[in-house]
Amino acid sequence: MxxxxxxxxxxxxxxxxxxxxxxxxxxxxxxxxxxxxxxxxxxxxxxxxxxxxxxxxxxxxxxxxxxxxxxxxxxxxxxxxxxxxxxxxxxxxxxxxxxxxxxxxxxxxxxxxxxxxxxxxxxxxxxxxxxxxxxxxxxxxxxxxxxxxxxxxxxxxxxxxxxxxxxxxxxxxxxxxxxxVDANGRPIxxxxxxxxxxxxxxxxxxxxxxxxxxxxxxxxxxxxxxxxxxxxxxxxxxxxxxxxxxxxxxxxxxxxxLKCDPGTAHVRDLVSFHGGGLLEHERTEEAAADRGAATPAVRAGGRGEPDVADLVARIGDARGDDELREVWAAANRSGLLQVEVPTAGGSYTVAELVQARHEEFLEASVRTQPAGRRVAVGDPSVPQTPAAVVEAAQAAAAAARPDAGREAPPANPLLEPSPTPDDPRERRLTAARRGVLASLEALGVTEEQIAARFGRPAEHVATKRLTALVRDVIATQRAAGSGQQEIVA
CATH class of the missing domain: 3.40.50.300 (P-loop containing nucleotide triphosphate hydrolases)
Structure with missing residues (x-):
């Protein structure tokens, strides 16, 4: 029929x-x-x-x-x-x-x-x-x-x-x-x-x-x-x-x-699927987005979720860490934090783009008087993203600034030198570690100085020790009032 x-x-x-x-x-x-x-x-x-x-x-x-x-x-x-x-x-x-x-x-x-x-x-x-x-x-x-x-x-x-x-x-x-092997890659x-x-x-x-x-x-x-x-x-x-x-x-x-007969055999009718152009309802939605719709398009599940392009645009438009935290939370809810985004400088995940944008704010805050709300590591009201962790390090440094008539805080055991490498699990190259290393570089701290401070190469130093060093350097620079200080003991 x-x-x-x-x-x-x-x-x-x-x-x-x-x-x-x-x-x-x-x-x-x-x-x-x-x-x-x-x-x-x-x-x-x-x-x-x-x-x-x-x-x-x-x-x-x-x-x-x-x-x-x-x-x-x-x-x-x-x-x-x-x-x-x-x-x-x-x-x-x-x-x-x-x-x-x-x-x-x-x-x-x-x-x-x-x-x-x-x-x-x-x-x-x-x-x-x-x-x-x-x-x-x-x-x-x-x-x-x-x-x-x-x-x-x-x-x-x-x-x-x-x-x-x-x-x-x-x-x-x-x-x-x-x-x-099982689902975790272990031999059965x-x-x-x-x-x-x-x-x-x-x-x-x-x-x-x-x-x-x-x-x-x-x-x-x-x-x-x-x-x-x-x-x-x-x-x-x-x-x-x-x-x-x-x-x-x-x-x-x-x-x-197979009983293939050369006289009647034919090439398989292989029609490949392709996305093609936009359909009428998709063009309508795209036009609405171009008119400046503030909310992301609603997907088939009925819940408003951002796509990667939307997240990248929001990262570039962010004017502070509060907005970056909102982007991070949206990407995390949508499962897009680890999606790769091609850029002129290479391919980066959404999480790494958020981190890079935060580092711009951090570098600017080192050169100018810090302002705005700060968060503490472990604060349950704030998502503990790599950006938040580095920001908390900056806040801890401000809190550690010595005041007149106040005793200096006790020495931090995380900054003690030792020739023994830290646990490899604590020095894996994660997004948080990349952010801390970038912060040290922005503060003028070289890998040679890190090695001299801890008594071993920088790659053998745990991320938590490098974070403590960020706090120490920022506190020292602020106490001095100007210039970058020598960190070698």
């Missing part, structure tokens, strides 16, 4: 060109099977992209093997261009009624490993991580979500080219049994699971997933097919027992098991 305004069509039932994931443990025969496939008289040219394997040259000596090795420099751009060139040739062959072109990538694990390394290298160049590595060359680098998104976008671009290939695609990958004793070393989306996207293990029959883990005999969610993985598959696994899989 036709539905007004809805375009429909009947399914064809035809078998599309397959994209095969051929994974397994080392020396199980993945590359060998690909070379054997090239000997089939049912296919045309086979183009082999060799990545971190190096088996392509030697396996050319397998009886009947006939394939072309694709030369490249190993870069993402070169591999993508090679895939697109082979795809164009496969389209030409299909249009001419020639036997199907085969694209083999050996191995897909190398592509995802390379993209992970690319994300790691970019992370190491960020402003935040450069400062971290300057203090500790062996520090663990955190790869922000936007860099993982970039690596995933590159993989999905390549994956789309493979899924819409007008011929046969075979991608090998490394697979192995690993110890299962006695429990094992199988891990495929490629992007986690590819086993879902591939039309057929085959596993090879030494000394065992090939295993069809899953197949998007009505002919293989594995019904999704009903049937377990299926061992290949057909003798016709011996010595011709991939040929048997494509033409016998």
């Amino acid at each position: 036709a539905v007004p305004g809805l375009k429909t069509r009947k399914p064809t039932g035809r078998v599309p060109w397959p994209c095969i994931l051929l994974e397994g443990e080392e020396k199980a025969g993945k590359s060998w099977s690909l070379a054997q496939f090239s000997a089939s008289d049912k296919i045309g040219a086979l183009y082999w992209i060799d990545l971190n394997e190096g088996a392509g040259d030697e396996y050319g000596a397998i009886p009947g093997a006939r394939y072309q090795l694709v030369e490249h420099d190993g870069s993402y751009a070169a591999v993508l261009a090679a895939v697109q060139s082979v795809k164009a040739e496969a389209r030409r062959a299909a249009d001419a009624g020639e036997p199907p072109v085969v694209l083999g990538i050996d191995t897909g694990s190398a592509i995802w490993d390379g993209l992970k390394d690319w994300a790691s290298e970019r992370a190491g160049k960020s402003t935040r991580n450069r400062e971290l590595l300057k203090r500790d060359p062996n520090a663990e680098i955190t790869i922000s979500q936007n860099l993982w998104n970039d690596a995933g976008a590159r993989w999905r671009k390549l994956q789309t080219e493979l899924l819409t290939f007008p011929g046969i695609v075979v991608v090998t990958a490394r697979g192995k049994e690993v110890t299962e 004793e006695g429990q094992k699971t199988w891990s495929v070393q490629t992007h986690r989306e590819f086993p879902y996207a591939a039309s057929v997933w085959v596993r090879l293990r030494r000394g065992r029959r090939p295993l069809i883990v899953g197949a998007r097919s009505v002919h293989v005999g594995i019904k999704p969610n009903d049937d377990p993985a299926k061992e290949v027992t057909d003798q016709a598959a011996s010595g011709r696994l991939l040929e048997w899989l494509v033409f016998d098991a």
